[in-house]
Amino acid sequence: MEKIVLPDIPNLHDIDAYLSNGGFKAYKKAVTQSPDDIIDQVKKSGLRGRGGAAFSAGLKWSFMPKGNDKPKYLCVNGDESEPGSFKDRQIFEYNPFQLIEGILITCYAIGAKTAYIYIRGEYHKWVNLMQKAVDTAYARGFAGEKMKETFGGEFFCDIFIHKGAGAYICGEESSLMNSIEGKRPYPRVKPPFPAQNGLWGNPTTINNVETITNVPAIINKGWEWFAAIGEPKHPGTILFGVSGHVNKPGVYELPSGTLLTDIIYKYAGGVPGDKKIKCVIPGGSSMPPLRGDQLEGVKMDAESLRAAGSAIGTGGIMVMDEDTDLVKVLARITKFYYHESCGQCTPCREGTGWMLKLLNRILRGEGSTKDVELLISVANNIEGNTVCALGEAAAWPVKFMVTRFRDEFEARVKSGISIDVRNKVHSMRKTVNPIAPLTLN
């Protein structure tokens, strides 16, 4: 199977190797056509976003207004902070120029003169590698004003790297824009959408690193070629990051629709000690976990995973063997969302904290059956009631982990509630301290 995003070509991070393998041919081809033609081809190719929501890239680009009365922007999302995701860093390291070429084509298609690549702050090494690639592109005339000399024509665009500073929420597109603008990066209420009101109030498109890196291949080989790879409704290859209890964790570029069990057993080498699988999270920690006995026949693309009761997310596959303590896993996941909630909406800010308290209580062996219900109830009250999708990201793992592994949670709690009441006076009157002695945990 041919690889599109991370081909097996040595030294592709070197611009000369990239050029001798057809580098920047796609951009040359693109500028002989109109921007609308490019958008149309990307639309027909079926390319869908690789950052989580699997939205059609071409369709998103088509929302950008025409005309040049306002500056337009492209943001390339390399925040990559979803637990279980570690694919974009491979692109920064091994194929940075294809990303840059993808940026040029995208900027041309949507009429943007400036692109910001947002890279998470912890990725110092990859920020430096990408900066080196961008500097080389400038020096060799593949970015900035020198593009006019290199390619002829009037179009050129600037590429800047913006380094994050340790906040998962900045991967959310409107938070990302506020972060670039130098504001406290709270997500924005939508609508208005970025294509109308993005960076500094101007039309903006946000795409994931992997999404953009696919673009040159689509232009080079044609949308029909791309559309024929993998599952027709979600075509192309996907970078699957496999982690947890597998013998060969890592990033595997495979056609969409590859069987989840094939990825785990054929590519990632199966489970150490040939243990059974208890649980798999197929798309990064926000996505609904699947039971080990639900994996047979599940294909890795957006539609198939939805039918199986989960979602493709970032393609980060986390495998847990039969000895895994799922209460602990869920408590750890919830701790993450509690830590990363920006605090703007009450259901998310408070709800994540309550879910964490409940899970910790169950972990300590002090939980009751009511706590299991309460977890689901809190999750349901977060979902759909928040400004951004971090609310769902926090609620889904709880809701689905608890319902799909109910036996495991119930085995850990006592039936009935026992609350020590030191003060037997239940009247609120005439007691000095009626509430405090109720030791809930």
Added chain:
Amino acid sequence: MEFKFTEENIQKVEAVLKKYPEKKAAVMPVLYLAQDQNGYISGEVMKEVAFLCEMPEADVLGVVTFYTMYHKKPMGKYHIQVCTNVSCMLRGAYDIYGKVKDKLGIDNGGVTPDHQFSLEEVECMGSCGTAPMIAVNEDYFENLDVPSTLKILESLK
């Protein structure tokens, strides 16, 4: 103590300001430069950054406090970050974290009295495929276990 950028860093600030249509947008890179020079973000640093980026000091504070990577107090010469998120946890990260705590004698957020080490339990660092991992300042160390982690700590002088 008043904070001023060195001549060399002032030039870097100038270069960074050119990347954005508004000065305020440079606040994050300028804060990074300040942290590199000063070791951490003090009130004086924020004052200077606010002046350079033409924004209220309170807004700089709002940015600094939002992110985990701007340090509000002096950290150790070696800032040890241990990821304990799920993929690392499944491969033994909590054993590593516990041993590192014991070895350094500090808890999450702590700094050793000699200011050699500081410790932070961090969220997923994007090394899940090479888990477990720690980071020392800006460098990642991956595919670790307890002995190899302790060896790394011992090599830091």
